[in-house]
Amino acid sequence: MKKIWQRAFLTWITGLAAVLAIGFVLGQTLALALLYTLGTLYWQLYQLYQFHSWLRRSGKAAPPEAAGIWGEIFDAVYRLQKKQRKSKRRMRQALNRIENSTAALKEGVIMADSNGNLEWWNNSAGLLLGLQRPTDRGQPITNILRNPEFFKYFSQKRFGEPLVIKSPSKEGVYLEVQTTLYDQNDHLIFIRDVTRLYLLEQMRKDFVANASHELKTPLTVIKGYLETLTMFKDNLPASMQRGIVNMSDQSERMEHLIEDLLLLSRLETNDKRENHQWLKLEEICEHIRKTADPMLTEQHSLSFVIPDNSYVYGAANELYSAFSNLVLNAIKYSPEGGHIKVQWVQNEFSGVFSVEDEGMGIDPRHIPRLTERFFRVDKGRGSNTGGTGLGLAIVKHVLIHHSAKLQIRSQPNVGSTFACHFPNDRVRQEAILSTVASEVIPEDAPSDVEESAKTSQASTTES
Numbered sequence: 001m002k003k004i005w006q007r008a009f010l011t012w013i014t015g016l017a018a019v020l021a022i023g024f025v026l027g028q029t030l031a032l033a034l035l036y037t038l039g040t041l042y043w044q045l046y047q048l049y050q051f052h053s054w055l056r057r058s059g060k061a062a063p064p065e066a067a068g069i070w071g072e073i074f075d076a077v078y079r080l081q082k083k084q085r086k087s088k089r090r091m092r093q094a095l096n097r098i099e100n101s102t103a104a105l106k107e108g109v110i111m112a113d114s115n116g117n118l119e120w121w122n123n124s125a126g127l128l129l130g131l132q133r134p135t136d137r138g139q140p141i142t143n144i145l146r147n148p149e150f151f152k153y154f155s156q157k158r159f160g161e162p163l164v165i166k167s168p169s170k171e172g173v174y175l176e177v178q179t180t181l182y183d184q185n186d187h188l189i190f191i192r193d194v195t196r197l198y199l200l201e202q203m204r205k206d207f208v209a210n211a212s213h214e215l216k217t218p219l220t221v222i223k224g225y226l227e228t229l230t231m232f233k234d235n236l237p238a239s240m241q242r243g244i245v246n247m248s249d250q251s252e253r254m255e256h257l258i259e260d261l262l263l264l265s266r267l268e269t270n271d272k273r274e275n276h277q278w279l280k281l282e283e284i285c286e287h288i289r290k291t292a293d294p295m296l297t298e299q300h301s302l303s304f305v306i307p308d309n310s311y312v313y314g315a316a317n318e319l320y321s322a323f324s325n326l327v328l329n330a331i332k333y334s335p336e337g338g339h340i341k342v343q344w345v346q347n348e349f350s351g352v353f354s355v356e357d358e359g360m361g362i363d364p365r366h367i368p369r370l371t372e373r374f375f376r377v378d379k380g381r382g383s384n385t386g387g388t389g390l391g392l393a394i395v396k397h398v399l400i401h402h403s404a405k406l407q408i409r410s411q412p413n414v415g416s417t418f419a420c421h422f423p424n425d426r427v428r429q430e431a432i433l434s435t436v437a438s439e440v441i442p443e444d445a446p447s448d449v450e451e452s453a454k455t456s457q458a459s460t461t462e463s
């Protein structure tokens with residue numbers, strides 16, 4: 001590289017020296033030097049013109065012939081262009097392959113910008129959602145998928161879990177929508193036809209609900225006869241007496257199981273949903289205390305630390321079921337006794353209902369499975385305590401309905417803490433609410449009651 005420039009400079013200097021020498025001989029040094037310089041300038045301009053015209057012809061043809069430094073420049077640019085064309089071709093091929101493969105996908109793929117305006121979609125997405133090219137390009141996806149659940153999911157960016165919705169274009173088709181953010185918060189949306197799975201799941205829920213409901217009547221009859229038999233059990237032989245006690249225990253257990261199953265299927269199917277309203281936590285806890293009292297032994301102590309006038313926005317029975325299960329679990333799984341602390345802590349971000357015990361604790365490997373239906377850490381232990389393993393599944397579903405989350409911390413032989421985290425729009429701490437606590441407020445519309453928060457006091461109830 002350097003050599004070429006040296007050679008070019010040397011050629012020019014030699015030429016100039018020769019011209020000066022001739023000029024000196026002819027006595028026209030200055031005129032010849034000027035002529036030489038102008039000639040050189042003209043030659044450079046001509047090369048520049050050649051270069052420009054070649055570039056304007058898109059530079060696809062071979063570059064014009066040129067010697068020296070210009071030849072080098074032409075060749076270098078030509079090589080660079082060839083390389084660029086090659087990588088462009090390769091990129092286009094890769095892009096075509098990606099486009100062809102996504103077009104062949106059964107799943108719908110949609111690319112939308114950070115505002116949710118449609119940029120690109122494959123054929124399956126077009127079919128599943130009834131998208132039209134080019135009319136729908138640039139349209140907000142919420143205009144195409146006019147579904148309140150989808151609107152909430154998309155506008156609140158709840159992309160943690162997939163959403164199942166009805167197809168807007170195909171009757172009886174259910175779609176699972178999963179969104180991922182990429183680049184500068186652009187949206188990559190996957191759409192899957194889950195009709196078969198959805199219907200199967202629906203069938204399972206219906207079956208459990210119907211079977212549980214049908215079991216209720218015969219069980220009531222059996223329980224009725226058992227109660228009558230219990231009244232006369234003193235006249236029966238000892239072996240039969242034991243049998244009756246056993247049957248009564250088991251029928252109690254079965255009734256508990258059926259109630260839990262019915263509650264779970266109600267929670268899952270969104271059937272007969274309770275109205276949500278502002279509920280005073282002290283009242284819920286008082287109710288729980290009354291239920292828990294008979295289960296406590298001498299070794300147990302139960303305390304409630306609930307600040308005055310704390311409210312949670314939700315369904316009274318559902319929250320009572322969830323919270324009481326946590327408290328009853330704490331008692332059941334603390335056979336040696338110990339202190340159980342029920343607490344409500346609220347800050348500007350959330351409200352947390354927690355139950356802390358000093359019981360047997362749970363091995364960390366079981367924690368992720370605790371909210372599965374019928375899951376019990378120790379099956380033997382479960383039957384001793386009469387547990388069915390549905391309690392925490394109910395807690396999970398109730399919390400989902402309240403946009404809340406369950407957090408479990410536990411250490412074997414040390415104790416456990418089960419904490420329910422409620423979002424801040426579902427919790428309030430103010431005196432004025434006591435007047436509206438019984439009013440029915442539509443779901444997901446926490447009342448905008450005047451913010452007249454009073455200094456809260458922690459009340460501790462020992463039992």
Ligand SMILES: Nc1ncnc2c1ncn2[C@@H]1O[C@H](COP(=O)(O)OP(=O)(O)OP(=O)(O)O)[C@@H](O)[C@H]1O
Pocket residue numbers: 260325329330333334357359360361362370375376377378382386387388389390391392393416
């Ligand atoms: N506080 C706790 N300490 C130790 N183990 C617990 C605690 N809470 C729950 N578990 C474990 O988690 C399992 C599931 O609890 P869950 O409440 O779902 O069912 P259950 O109490 O056995 O029955 P159910 O609540 O339906 O009567 C329990 O069987 C128990 O092994």
Ligand SMILES: [Mg+2]
Pocket residue numbers: 325328329387391392
């Ligand atoms: Mg339980």
